[in-house]
Amino acid sequence: MTTGISKGWLPDNERVKKNTAIMIIGAGIGGLTAALALQRAGFKVSVYEQAAELGEAGAGLTIAPNGMHVLNHLGLGKAMKTIAMTPRHGAVMHYKTGRVLVDIPRGDTQVEKYGAPYCQVHRADLHAALVDAVAANDPQCIHTAYTLTDFSDSGEAITADFENGVSVIADVLIGCDGIRSVVRSELFGKEEPRFTGYIAWRGMVPMANLPQELTGPDSAIWLGPGHFLTRYRVRNGALLNYVAVAACDGWQEEGWSVAAEVSEVVETFRDFEPNARRILEATPPDHCHKWGIFDRDPLPVWGHGRVTLLGDAAHPTSPFLGQGAVMAMEDALVLARSFELSESLATTLQRYEDARRERGAFVILESRSNLKLITECNPDTFGSDIHRNEESLGLADYDAVTVAI
Numbered sequence: 051m052t053t054g055i056s057k058g059w060l061p062d063n064e065r066v067k068k069n070t071a072i073m074i075i076g077a078g079i080g081g082l083t084a085a086l087a088l089q090r091a092g093f094k095v096s097v098y099e100q101a102a103e104l105g106e107a108g109a110g111l112t113i114a115p116n117g118m119h120v121l122n123h124l125g126l127g128k129a130m131k132t133i134a135m136t137p138r139h140g141a142v143m144h145y146k147t148g149r150v151l152v153d154i155p156r157g158d159t160q161v162e163k164y165g166a167p168y169c170q171v172h173r174a175d176l177h178a179a180l181v182d183a184v185a186a187n188d189p190q191c192i193h194t195a196y197t198l199t200d201f202s203d204s205g206e207a208i209t210a211d212f213e214n215g216v217s218v219i220a221d222v223l224i225g226c227d228g229i230r231s232v233v234r235s236e237l238f239g240k241e242e243p244r245f246t247g248y249i250a251w252r253g254m255v256p257m258a259n260l261p262q263e264l265t266g267p268d269s270a271i272w273l274g275p276g277h278f279l280t281r282y283r284v285r286n287g288a289l290l291n292y293v294a295v296a297a298c299d300g301w302q303e304e305g306w307s308v309a310a311e312v313s314e315v316v317e318t319f320r321d322f323e324p325n326a327r328r329i330l331e332a333t334p335p336d337h338c339h340k341w342g343i344f345d346r347d348p349l350p351v352w353g354h355g356r357v358t359l360l361g362d363a364a365h366p367t368s369p370f371l372g373q374g375a376v377m378a379m380e381d382a383l384v385l386a387r388s389f390e391l392s393e394s395l396a397t398t399l400q401r402y403e404d405a406r407r408e409r410g411a412f413v414i415l416e417s418r419s420n421l422k423l424i425t426e427c428n429p430d431t432f433g434s435d436i437h438r439n440e441e442s443l444g445l446a447d448y449d450a451v452t453v454a455i
């Protein structure tokens with residue numbers, strides 16, 4: 051890794067006050083959850099987002115109970131009940147026969163075990179619920195068309211410079227700007243993310259285009275040799291979301307996500323059972339996108355002086371445990387709790403990073419090994435003794451609301 055520019059310092063005795071100016075870069079799920087958690091703790095926050103309009107990709111998200119603890123605590127449990135699905139079961143299935151290899155009880159079982167449900171939601175619906183909640187607390191909080199280009203630290207404050215020519219001063223800067231974080235590069239030097247060797251097609255199929263029997267069990271993953279397909283319903287059951295993952299020599303496309311031909315994914319999964327293929331074939335032409343899957347190695351430290359990182363900016367993980375957004379939510383709540391509990395700004399940021407670094411690193415590394423496990427396994431002999439997920443790894447046991455920090 052290139053050594054980054056050392057930016058600024060933070061006096062040990064600078065106190066945290068309710069009017070400490072907190073600047074968040076990025077209005078993704080991490081940045082918005084952080085804004086909401088800090089607002090609810092009584093702090094003043096401003097969010098700066100590069101996009102001209104707020105929104106999210108047309109894709110699904112699984113929110114395991116460890117993420118739902120955060121959303122429930124922030125008052126979004128009710129919204130989730132109307133926008134999200136709670137599958138009764140998850141299944142790992144054989145790609146050719148559809149035979150259930152592993153049955154995962156979800157639904158009430160998860161609530162009994164963890165005190166919160168396991169949910170599946172359209173990213174855009176969750177994003178909109180977060181935007182509404184943040185804006186209800188402070189209509190001026192979110193600024194769009196603000197692309198951070200650089201920041202500097204005078205020793206007393208941070209000045210952030212944006213592409214639109216505006217500079218903004220704050221006491222603290224939280225980089226929630228995703229896997230290609232400018233804040234992270236400014237702190238630690240520019241470094242390309244690591245291509246996992248896999249790409250994902252993500253599609254949304256209106257349920258009206260599919261026979262109902264295609265969605266039993268509620269949530270499923272078909273395991274095939276070197277490639278796999280997961281599907282679940284979102285938007286109150288109106289849409290079926292899928293993620294189809296396969297090996298690829300490299301990612302030559304411009305950007306992380308590009309529109310894809312439905313025929314490509316159909317061809318790649320031609321060896322899958324008819325029920326799986328029927329879902330892919332039913333994708334409307336403009337509803338399939340392709341993503342290169344990247345991650346980064348864990349960072350030994352997340353911040354410097356008045357600046358820290360959160361979510362994918364801090365610990366960009368591949369999606370093979372479905373925990374990236376959930377980790378960003380946990381970070382957000384722990385950061386807000388740290389602001390509430392600490393006297394000085396230096397202690398706040400240190401307490402937050404100390405509480406979260408190891409877990410962020412664990413998810414990156416475990417997600418990588420899960421990809422290896424599921425792409426190298428033999429579907430004929432796969433079973434619950436081999437299967438790993440957020441439950442078997444103990445990730446679902448964590449509650450960011452109550453964990454000691």
Ligand SMILES: Cc1cc2nc3c(=O)[nH]c(=O)nc-3n(C[C@H](O)[C@H](O)[C@H](O)COP(=O)(O)OP(=O)(O)OC[C@H]3O[C@@H](n4cnc5c(N)ncnc54)[C@H](O)[C@@H]3O)c2cc1C
Pocket residue numbers: 075076077078079080081098099100101110111112113196197198199226227228229230231232250252293341343360361362363367368369372373374375376377378
């Ligand atoms: C195929 C796939 C499936 C996934 N499935 C799941 C799942 O089921 N469950 C789960 O928990 N996670 C999942 N993830 C991971 C999840 O999507 C990410 O971990 C999560 O979106 C990270 O949120 P974030 O807010 O940290 O970053 P992002 O969502 O990347 O948000 C960053 C925000 O910062 C803005 N930004 C970037 N640069 C700048 C700048 N210079 N100035 C201002 N703004 C800027 C961006 O526009 C964006 O709005 C999946 C990921 C992939 C690729």
